Amino acid sequence: SGSNLNLVVIGGGSAEEIEQLQAYGKKNGVVVMALSGLSSEAMRSVLRNSVAVVGLAHGEAFGLTPIEAMALGTPPIFVNEGGYRETVVDGTNGRLVKRGDFASWKVALDQAQEQETRAVWAEAGLARIEELGLTPERHAQRLVDKLRPLL
Structure with missing residues (x-):
């Protein structure tokens, strides 16, 4: 509100x-x-033009949705639980916020609207994707490595 x-x-x-x-x-x-x-293109457009991608899922095993946000330069703001902690480094490439801490969620959304913060988080987000080996090129190479023995 x-x-x-x-x-x-x-x-x-x-x-x-x-x-x-x-x-x-x-x-x-x-x-x-x-x-x-939504088509993939439409979804990317919505995410790219968002203030933030926000997630509150329970029991998320791995934080892939934040990776998708970071790849598009959109700040990820996720609940500080489960797999989200694998991909989001709080205050570095987005925010991890305690479930139910509404004041902290508002602060995180305010931060996501600051152009300087967005730029810093976007750069750090791309670095995190690279660090985790989750770039499209690395995915493609892993797929080729798996398929090559089958040919």
Whole structure:
């Protein structure tokens, strides 16, 4: 509330959950849009033009969604749990925030709107992707290495 931001939910959630989220958003002055069935190009466009990619999933085994955000230069802001801690380094390439700490979530969203912070996080995010060996080139090479013995 009071952030002047909209929320875009991409995929996931039942119709009932989306309706509840939209009603809660309306009550708090936040527009909630639910998008599904997006092409890869459309999804990249939405993510690239977002203030941040935010995630609160429970029990996430590996933080791939933050990697997708970082690859596009969009700040990742994720709950400080599970696999998100494998890819996001708090305050370096995005934010890891305690679930339910609403003041800290607001601070993180404010930081994500600062151009200097966005630039620093974007550069650090690309470095993290490289460090973890998750670049498209490295993925392609691993695939070739796996397939070559089968030929």
